[in-house]
Amino acid sequence: MAQQAVHPAEPDFPILVIGAGQSGLSAGYHLRRHGLVPGQDFLIVDHAPGPGGAWQFRWPSLTLSTVNRVHDLPGMPFAENADPGGAGAEVPAATAVPRYYQRYEEHFELRVRRPVSVRVVCDRSGDDGLLHAETDRAGTLRVRGLINGTGTWEHPFIPHYRGAETFAGRQLHTRDYRDPAEFAGQHVVVVGGGISAVQLLDEISRVTGTTWVTRSEPAFREAPFDVDAGRRAVAIVEDRVRRGLPPGSVVSVTGLPLDDRLRAARERGVLRRRPMFDHIEPEGVRWADGSFQAAQVILWATGFRSALDHLAPLRLRGPGGGITMSGALATRVAVDPRIHLIGYGPSASTIGANRAGRAAAAELTGYLGLERGALRE
The missing domain is CATH 3.50.50.60 (FAD/NAD(P)-binding domain)
Incomplete structure (x- = not known):
């Protein structure tokens, strides 16, 4: 039986999910599956003006025929919900994916609050036992647990070269x-x-x-990228984050x-x-x-880094430069089990984000004693 945390004060929401991209929506779905009510037992906030995560900001020439892959969110397939007009594979991903995410949010009544940016998260355990998330439009939210799905899009990386x-x-x-x-x-x-x-x-x-x-x-990889190859690649990145090292990229090993x-x-x-x-x-x-x-x-085209600056006051990073992760799929921050990072390290892919959302929802509800039984859709 999971050890339960003790919290002396009442939160605004038991769980806060930051980000409504693939990982955040997946987490929201699985929190519902554990019996939690959106907008009551957990709140999803997102900084963007509309649904779609980072997809809504992608370049127009990135169409469904050129994108590497758009993976289904849990409980609702992408193919049947992204292109009702029948335009097919040439639909820009920046149009098709946000449309799909919007339908997903509405179907599962996830009640995402936007645009809301979380500026900083502080640990007030010495005062009221809660995490305090300071936002730009929703005030300070006091929560017992946090699932962070902010991804990387807001943190582009450009190396410095002389001149x-x-x-x-x-x-x-x-x-x-x-x-x-x-x-x-x-x-x-x-x-x-x-x-x-x-x-x-x-x-x-x-x-x-x-x-x-x-x-x-x-x-370059001539052979198809099968499931076993994917698992091996993810395992390398997972090993790094479990040792507290910066995650690196899955693509670098695939x-x-x-x-x-x-x-x-x-x-x-x-x-x-x-x-x-x-x-x-x-x-x-x-x-x-x-x-x-x-x-x-x-x-x-030098990639991105995890957008985690708002978590800096929590001092999660270790001497290796990364955040030591634990849990079944390495989503739980080892030094603070109230906090899960999804879309980080081994879950920084669309399929990985789904699995991470499921694991984070299960582990955090168990740790906080919020499990209320699975729902039927």
Whole structure:
């Protein structure tokens, strides 16, 4: 039997879920399955103006035919709810996925409160035994437990290279990308070795000249990515977070899927990768051997970091630079079982977020003594 926490004060809500993306909605679904009532026993808040999580901010050319995969949320399939107009695979993901999420929220009556940003979470256990979440529009929410599903979209990562501030052209991150046509007539240096990097490289190369640079040699995967391979990749990341290390990315251990579009790009010579340049100059980038590439744009497809700044007062990070995680699927913060992180580490994927939402809901309701029996849909 799970050990129960003792809390001397009454909360505003027993559980707060931060974020209404894949992981937050999954957590909300499973909290309902444990008998908790949305808006009463738990509250989901989200900073965005509407449903869709980070999907609503993706570039227009990312369609259902080009996206890596949109995974079903629990209890409602994506395919039957995303495109009622019948436009098919060319529907922008930024339209189809938010539509699906909206229907999901309405169907399960999750009552997401938005737009609400959580600015900071403080531990007041010495005063009233509760976590205090200070928000911009909902005041300070006192809660017994927290499921954090803020993902990474709000925390883009751009590495520093000498001379970056002198570059006379344009620098942008993946999250700022919209359409390749805006780069016509300019040479674009695409930096990064992930899926987004090669997808955008392919698009941009169709309208203008490109140079692709990465820190390490990209590994392309010809064979299908089966369930066993996925589990092995996730296990590597899970091992890291259980040891308190920064999670790294699942893609870094899975390789890049070589689909038909990328095979065609390779045939066009687009996937000729160069190692990272040494520094940036006003008119382009220069390598250590003295070679130079003139450029008007640098696109940093260098990924994201977990958006956890609001949890900084809780001092969850350890000496290894990461947060030591525990629990069945490594969603529980080891030093504070009131807090679960989903969409972090091994659950930083759509399918992983579903499993993490289920695990976090089960473990947190058990720890807080809130289990009320499963509901039937």
